[in-house]
Amino acid sequence: MRRKTKNFKYGDVGIGSDYPITIQSMTNTDTRDVESTVNQIKDLEKEGCNIVRVAVLDDTAANALKDIKKQISIPIIADIHFDYKLALKSIENNIDGLRINPGNIGSHLKVKEVVKACKERDVPIRIGVNSGSVKKEFVEKYGGVNKDSMVYSAMEHVNILEKLNYDKIIISIKASNVRLTIDSYRKIAKMVDYPLHIGITEAGTPWRGTIKSSIGIGTLLLDGIGDTIRVSLTGDPLDEIRVGRQILRSLDMLEDSVEIISCPTCGRTQIDLIDLAKRAENALENIRKPIKVAIMGCAVNGPGEAKEADIGIAGGIGEGLIFKKGKIIRKVPEDKLLEELINEIEDL
Ligand code: SF4
Structure with a gap:
C-alpha cells in the first residue's frame, strides 16, 4: 500500500499519495540556451515526462527561465546550489518548484527570504541529499556514509524549513549504491510524511543504470515508498523517461x-521473432492505451x-x-504481421 503523505502541487501536477506517481527528468542542455532547452523539454514531455528540472548556474540562466516557462506545458523545477539570489530570481520568473538545500544557502535571513518567496508563489521546495554530498559532521557522527548520516543530513534541511513554518517539502536521499538508497528511503519514510522523490543517483550508462534503477526504484515502489521518480542515466534524458515509464508499467502503476x-x-x-518484437516495441512506444500485447514464436504454445x-x-x-485473449482470429503472412497487429490495436 502506498505510504500516506502530504499533498500539494508543482504547477498543475499533484505530488503525494493522493496523486499518481510522476516521472521526472533533468535537461542536459545549457539552460541559458532557451531554444535548445525548450526543444528538449518538449521532447521529454512527448515521451511521457511529467516534471522537468533544469540547472540554474547563473543570472542569465535564471532569466532564461521566464522565456522557457512561456513555451512549455509541464512544470519546471529550478535546481540551485548555494546562491539564494538565483533562487529568488527563479521564483520571480514563475518556476513551479525549487530544488535547493536551505542548510547550504548561508545566513538565516537569506533562507527566510527564499522561503517567504516560495510561500507567496506557492512553490514547493525539494531538498536533496546525495551519498556524495553528506556533510562531514554527519559522516563523522554516524561512522561513515550510511542510512543514518544520509537521513539526518536531510533532516537538518527539513528542520530549517519547518522552523519557518514551511511544509511543502519533497525529500530525496539518493545514493549510487542501491542498498544504501533503499535503506535510507525506508528509514526516512517512517520519520516524516513529506512526499519522496526517489531514484538511484549516478546510476550509470543506460544498460547498467536501467538495471540499478529498476531494482532500487522498483523495490521502494513495492514498499509503497515514492511519489515522484527519476531514472538517472549517463545518456539521452529521453531514455530516462522510457525506463521510468517501463518501471511503473511493470508494477501496474501506469495506466x-x-x-x-x-x-x-x-x-x-x-x-524472425527477435526483429519483429523490436519493431513492435518501437511502433507501440507512443500508443497510450492500457493493453497487453504478446509477440510469441509459435502457435503451439504462444497463444496459450x-x-x-x-x-x-x-x-x-x-x-x-493474430490472436485475441488466447483465441486465434486470423492467419497473416510474416511481412504483414506487424501492420495487422497495429491495425487491430488501433481498433481496440
Ligand atoms: S515454445 Fe515458447 S519460446 Fe518456443 S517459440 Fe513457442 S512461445 Fe516461443
Whole structure:
C-alpha cells in the first residue's frame, strides 16, 4: 500500500499519495540556451515526462527561465546550489518548484527570504541529499556514509524549513549504491510524511543504470515508498523517461501504456521473432492505451502462454497468427504481421 503523505502541487501536477506517481527528468542542455532547452523539454514531455528540472548556474540562466516557462506545458523545477539570489530570481520568473538545500544557502535571513518567496508563489521546495554530498559532521557522527548520516543530513534541511513554518517539502536521499538508497528511503519514510522523490543517483550508462534503477526504484515502489521518480542515466534524458515509464508499467502503476510480452524464442521459432518484437516495441512506444500485447514464436504454445494478453502474434512458417485473449482470429503472412497487429490495436 502506498505510504500516506502530504499533498500539494508543482504547477498543475499533484505530488503525494493522493496523486499518481510522476516521472521526472533533468535537461542536459545549457539552460541559458532557451531554444535548445525548450526543444528538449518538449521532447521529454512527448515521451511521457511529467516534471522537468533544469540547472540554474547563473543570472542569465535564471532569466532564461521566464522565456522557457512561456513555451512549455509541464512544470519546471529550478535546481540551485548555494546562491539564494538565483533562487529568488527563479521564483520571480514563475518556476513551479525549487530544488535547493536551505542548510547550504548561508545566513538565516537569506533562507527566510527564499522561503517567504516560495510561500507567496506557492512553490514547493525539494531538498536533496546525495551519498556524495553528506556533510562531514554527519559522516563523522554516524561512522561513515550510511542510512543514518544520509537521513539526518536531510533532516537538518527539513528542520530549517519547518522552523519557518514551511511544509511543502519533497525529500530525496539518493545514493549510487542501491542498498544504501533503499535503506535510507525506508528509514526516512517512517520519520516524516513529506512526499519522496526517489531514484538511484549516478546510476550509470543506460544498460547498467536501467538495471540499478529498476531494482532500487522498483523495490521502494513495492514498499509503497515514492511519489515522484527519476531514472538517472549517463545518456539521452529521453531514455530516462522510457525506463521510468517501463518501471511503473511493470508494477501496474501506469495506466496509459502498452505492455509487451514476448517469448525468448527457441528451436520451434520459424519467423524472425527477435526483429519483429523490436519493431513492435518501437511502433507501440507512443500508443497510450492500457493493453497487453504478446509477440510469441509459435502457435503451439504462444497463444496459450500469453492468454492474459489482449492481442498478440504467434509465429508459424513464413506466416503468423493474430490472436485475441488466447483465441486465434486470423492467419497473416510474416511481412504483414506487424501492420495487422497495429491495425487491430488501433481498433481496440
Ligand atoms: S512461445 Fe513457442 S517459440 Fe516461443 S519460446 Fe515458447 S515454445 Fe518456443
